[in-house]
Amino acid sequence: MKFNKYISILIFLSIIGNILVYPYLPDVIPVHWGINGEVNGHGEKWMSFITALLPLGMYLLAYLAPFIDPKRENYKLHATAYSYITIAVVIFLIILHWLTVAVNFYDNIDVVFSMRVIFGLLFVVLGKYMRQLKFNYFAGIRTPWTLASEEVWNKTHDLGGYVFMILGIIMLATIFLSHEIGFAIMMIGVIVLTLGLFIYSYFEFARIRKNNK
Numbered sequence: 001m002k003f004n005k006y007i008s009i010l011i012f013l014s015i016i017g018n019i020l021v022y023p024y025l026p027d028v029i030p031v032h033w034g035i036n037g038e039v040n041g042h043g044e045k046w047m048s049f050i051t052a053l054l055p056l057g058m059y060l061l062a063y064l065a066p067f068i069d070p071k072r073e074n075y076k077l078h079a080t081a082y083s084y085i086t087i088a089v090v091i092f093l094i095i096l097h098w099l100t101v102a103v104n105f106y107d108n109i110d111v112v113f114s115m116r117v118i119f120g121l122l123f124v125v126l127g128k129y130m131r132q133l134k135f136n137y138f139a140g141i142r143t144p145w146t147l148a149s150e151e152v153w154n155k156t157h158d159l160g161g162y163v164f165m166i167l168g169i170i171m172l173a174t175i176f177l178s179h180e181i182g183f184a185i186m187m188i189g190v191i192v193l194t195l196g197l198f199i200y201s202y203f204e205f206a207r208i209r210k211n212n213k
Helices: 005-024 045-068 072-076 079-102 111-130 150-173 179-211
Strands: 028-033 039-044
Touching: 005 045, 005 079, 028 045, 028 079, 039 045, 045 072, 045 079, 072 079, 079 111, 111 150, 111 179, 150 179
Parallel strands: none
Antiparallel strands: 028 039
């Protein structure tokens, strides 16, 4: 993956921004919300640096992965998709961080609603580019069977891309339902998606192995 100076600048500005607002944060800040939107977890304000540094950690990991992956040559084949997925995840983490900061200054921010929106958008983006990911050991749907067969990898990611996009669209379409219902739909969707792709990859592997005998 090529070094993206714009994302690097965005990460840098986010960290600098956190340093600047840090003195104005209360000593105890909200760090967790229940599905009804109410704060149900607090932490000391230094914890804001954990979420501020997460995008940097994620970007560095994504940048270094192609250099240490045994399948590093495949990154050239999905460079654009890999880059867009990385950018989407980094921006998601930055938005998430600033949501948790902003609630300390503005009482009317609905964090859970905002998270439902950005999660939906993230799933759509992941689904769009997931289908282009070639076999590797760091990014994508990694099950014992996708990692054992490149054909299973391709078929699982082809299906997974559509499923991720559909779930993301469902999340966005249900954002005006209550948080409890929306959260239930999201969690059920994620569980079905995860188990479904796990099982699908197994049966595809078994089918291919049977046909090759």
